[in-house]
Amino acid sequence: MPRASTAQDPARRRAAQLLLARIGDYGTISEFTLQPFADESADITSLTRDVRESSELRDAAALIGAADFLDELGRLNTEFERTFLTRSAQSTGTGPSLGELRPMADKAYNTLCQKINSYCITEEGAEPWPGIIDRLNSLIAQSRTQLAARRGRAEAAAIAAPTTATTNP
Structure with missing residues (x-):
């Protein structure tokens, strides 16, 4: 049975609004993505932690099908940080x-x-x-x-x- 769209399902609409409000705490998409890499990565880490640690946000993400996306975003961000730190360490030499x-x-x-x-x-x-x-x-x-x-x-x-x-x- 297909799911109702978010627009047709009040519970999914509320869940989406809740997640959008939390994402909005970190600024607009431009503010979020146009900041330096370290700040953007810190915001992604904070956002995914906020969702992971709040049962309300976690349930909202699951309800609208965003949980897997947020998990993958967190995983990719961790990989980015690891790669960034590795490259930074390599470029600094043995000081x-x-x-x-x-x-x-x-x-x-x-x-x-x-x-x-x-x-x-x-x-x-x-x-x-x-x-x-x-x-x-x-x-x-x-x-x-x-x-x-x-x-x-x-x-x-x-x-x-x-x-x-x-x-x-």
């Missing part, structure tokens, strides 16, 4: 590992911050030092936002959402 570079970068960053702060103090806040400090703070905030987005849009929204205390009268 130091990230584990070796992180402490060196941290030390250099801290030294740079100390120098900028000392110049700002000795110059009594004269330009360009306050502007440089403001720009660095802005870049740090942007980086933190991007890292939060990679953990998943829903999780990022929870971090960014202001908390409000309620009191009982």
Whole structure:
């Protein structure tokens, strides 16, 4: 017996709308696909995780026949990430590992911050030092936002959402 089309079946229509709403959390198709590879891959990972971890979304995907597509999308994304990392590792050669570079970068960053702060103090806040400090703070905030987005849009929204205390009268 053939299935009713999504337009004719209210349950399938609701399921499709639910999935579209979740996909919409990640932006339009252009926003989704025109971003850098790493960001696109992170969004795909987050989307497939959202569907996998939510029984409501998982059931909606199954109802409209999208579960296999989403599974394959996740599999292909994992394969893309593996290939991308392999090629990146091959192109970088045999230099130091990230584990070796992180402490060196941290030390250099801290030294740079100390120098900028000392110049700002000795110059009594004269330009360009306050502007440089403001720009660095802005870049740090942007980086933190991007890292939060990679953990998943829903999780990022929870971090960014202001908390409000309620009191009982």
